[in-house]
Amino acid sequence: MIEESSEEKPAVRVDFGVKDVRLLYNAVDFYLENRVKVLDGKEPIKDSTEDVWAMRKLLSSVILEYNFHSQ
Numbered sequence: 006m007i008e009e010s011s012e013e014k015p016a017v018r019v020d021f022g023v024k025d026v027r028l029l030y031n032a033v034d035f036y037l038e039n040r041v042k043v044l045d046g047k048e049p050i051k052d053s054t055e056d057v058w059a060m061r062k063l064l065s066s067v068i069l070e071y072n073f074h075s076q
Contacts, residue, residue, distance in 0.1 A: 030064035
């Protein structure tokens with residue numbers, strides 16, 4: 006479902022289980038750790054690395070909050 010936020014940017018709401026969030030976190034983390042190796046010395050991709058780091062931080066927060074509340 007796509008919603009309009011207060012800043013009028015499109016937002017997507019998804020219903021992931023914690024296993025899905027962990028999988029996505031691992032994929033983002035792997036990408037950030039290995040993207041230079043994968044590029045094989047080529048010029049880095051202009052992929053808004055700050056946005057990818059922000060996504061990793063958000064996913065980490067979701068996992069930590071789940072762990073806290075599942076105790």
